[in-house]
Amino acid sequence: MSMIVIGGVYAPQAQAAPLLTQGSTGGDVWDLQFRLSTLGYYQMPLDGVYGSHTASAVSRFQKDYGLTPDGVAGSATWRSLKKYTLNQQEMDMMARVIYSEARGEPYTGQVAVGAVVMNRIQSEQFPDSIRDVVFQPGAFTAVDDGQYWLTPDRTAYQAAYDAVRGWDPTGEALYYFNPVTATSKWIWTRPQTLQIGRHIFAK
Structure with a gap:
């Protein structure tokens, strides 16, 4: 387990997201959509449902980042996503760094x-x-x-x-x-x- 910081308190966070395919639902899909939305690949409402729009966004991301464009969010895709994107809580951390260091x-x-x-x-x-x-x-x-x-x-x-x-x-x-x-x-x-x-x- 790794840890994230929420309001000054360290909280556990799963190290790797599960395999996500069309039909998957839940918070991991919402996280995936948020990351893809940040990069401009996913432009639909974030709903936590892995439908065709999410699969298409994943495929475009995979193609641009040298991965097999199969539309499935497996371990290689998640590794790349976590290297080049942030989730919502991590975006809060980034904003804090920027504000405190460079306002x-x-x-x-x-x-x-x-x-x-x-x-x-x-x-x-x-x-x-x-x-x-x-x-x-x-x-x-x-x-x-x-x-x-x-x-x-x-x-x-x-x-x-x-x-x-x-x-x-x-x-x-x-x-x-x-x-x-x-x-x-x-x-x-x-x-x-x-x-x-x-x-x-x-x-």
Whole structure:
């Protein structure tokens, strides 16, 4: 079992979703539809019913991500979905990171912080879930000082969606820092990609 954070409390979450096919129903299907909707593959109401529209959306996702386009959400499809998408609770976590780390930054800079989170999830150098990325010791100042628990605004959620949809203004950066306040000498050794607002992004 892995854990998710809900309101500051760790709660158990199943590690792998079950095999889903046409006719499946329930919360796992709703989760699947939400992830596909975020990426623009599923454009119908989220209803928790694995019908033909869901199967078609799964097939398109599979084709674009190099999977067998059979319209069945099996283990390989779920692995890819969890690497490139977030569920609703994870989207809340992303918005919290963006708001606490980058509120007041230009919108592109807020998306960029979200892109760094997604890049870390997809990188072999970091954990493969947003919870583990966000709560990795020392990874985010806002987690260490408690600002992470502030309530995100609508802009932070929009930036989260844009980052999950694949907008990466950073050039695949894995780090960012404020050059005025950074105390780590190591961070200056990372290859820098660009600066947006007050943050320098680096690989």
